[in-house]
Each structure stands twice: as structure tokens, then as C-alpha cells.
Amino acid sequence: MTNHIALFEPQIPANTGNIARTCAGTNTQLHLIEPLGFKTDDKYLKRAGLDYWEAVSIHYHANLEEFLAVVGNDPLYLISKFAEKVYSDVDFTDTEKNHYFLFGKETTGLPEEFMRANPEKCLRIPMDDTHVRSLNLSNTANILIYEALRQQDFPQLEKVHTYDNDKLK
Numbered sequence: 475m476t477n478h479i480a481l482f483e484p485q486i487p488a489n490t491g492n493i494a495r496t497c498a499g500t501n502t503q504l505h506l507i508e509p510l511g512f513k514t515d516d517k518y519l520k521r522a523g524l525d526y527w528e529a530v531s532i533h534y535h536a537n538l539e540e541f542l543a544v545v546g547n548d549p550l551y552l553i554s555k556f557a558e559k560v561y562s563d564v565d566f567t568d569t570e571k572n573h574y575f576l577f578g579k580e581t582t583g584l585p586e587e588f589m590r591a592n593p594e595k596c597l598r599i600p601m602d603d604t605h606v607r608s609l610n611l612s613n614t615a616n617i618l619i620y621e622a623l624r625q626q627d628f629p630q631l632e633k634v635h636t637y638d639n640d641k642l643k
């Protein structure tokens with residue numbers, strides 16, 4: 475099984491491109507819940523994702539309901555600053571399961587009604603609310619996926635790699 479990043483109606487192509495790059499580098503599957511605020515041939519998305527777009531396993535969903543049908547009974551986490559549980563307090567170690575991390579759109583986050591119906595699934599990344607309204611979407615996706623991978627001991631990822639022009643060896 476594997477980890478999944480899901481983006482609810484993403485608006486900014488560079489954010490999705492950055493997340494696609496992380497997905498390519500971590501064998502994470504990417505789910506895009508439509509409508510998207512850009513076309514998938516957008517130059518900013520391609521630039522942020524560089525050559526990685528083709529390397530990512532991407533699933534498109536017409537709406538939240540279609541995405542939830544795919545998730546089924548696997549663990550789903552709603553990533554939101556409004557949550558009362560801290561993301562790093564959750565156990566992501568079970569690699570027999572698919573872990574789905576769902577992030578909100580840049581402008582309005584996740585649907586309020588959906589979060590209110592599932593408060594136990596909501597996870598917050600601690601931040602200083604006096605200085606920022608929220609963290610950047612692509613940074614939050616990176617934080618969550620690397621916490622899950624750290625707990626899982628980085629499955630199928632190289633902890634060390636020897637490069638042709640190695641700068642340390």
C-alpha cells in the first residue's frame with residue numbers, strides 16, 4: 475500500500491507542480507479533485523514540476539464524493555489549521571494501508587460542512603497565527619508526507635545515494 479496526497483480544487487499551478495515533484499520523489503500518488511484553477515499543460519505547473527509530471531501517478535476526480543468513494547475505509551486525514559489534533563501525534567506507521575492526506579484549496583480551504591462532519595480526521599500543523607493566516611499549501615503537503623514517511627522508515631526510498639560527481643564521498 476502507499477501514501478496519497480489529495481488536493482481539493484487546487485487553484486495555483488505552481489503549488490500543484492511543487493507537490494507533483496514531491497510525489498515523484500517519494501512514490502506518493504496524487505489525487506486532483508476538480509474543478510482545477512488551471513489547465514494541466516499550464517507552463518507554471520510544468521515549470522514547478524519540471525520533468526516530473528509524467529513520473530507521477532495522478533488520479534482525477536470530478537468532485538469530493540468521487541474521491542471519497544475511492545478512499546473507502548482507508549485512513550483519511552483532513553489537513554486544516556482549524557483542527558484540534560496535531561499531525562505529528564498521529565500514527566502513520568501501518569504500511570499495509572493506504573494513507574490519504576487531503577488538503578484544501580488555497581483560497582478557502584476544505585469545505586466547512588465536510589470538516590464539521592469529520593472532526594476526528596482533521597489534523598493541524600502548529601503555527602503562529604498572529605503572523606500568518608495559513609501556511610503555503612505545497613509546504614504543508616511536504617510536511618505531512620515526510621512525517622508519514624519518517625514514521626514508515628522511508629519505504630523504498632534511498633537513505634543514501636552515490637552520485638557521479640559526489641560532493642561528499
Ligand SMILES: C[S@@+](CC[C@H](N)C(=O)[O-])C[C@H]1O[C@@H](n2cnc3c(N)ncnc32)[C@H](O)[C@@H]1O
Pocket residue numbers: 553554555556576577578579580581582583584597598599600601608609610611614
Ligand atoms: C492557503 S491554505 C487555505 C487557507 C484557507 N483560508 C482556510 O480557511 O483553510 C491551503 C491549505 O493548506 C493547508 N494548511 C495551511 N496551513 C495549515 C496549517 N497550519 N495546518 C494544517 N493545514 C494547513 C490546508 O490544507 C489548507 O486548506
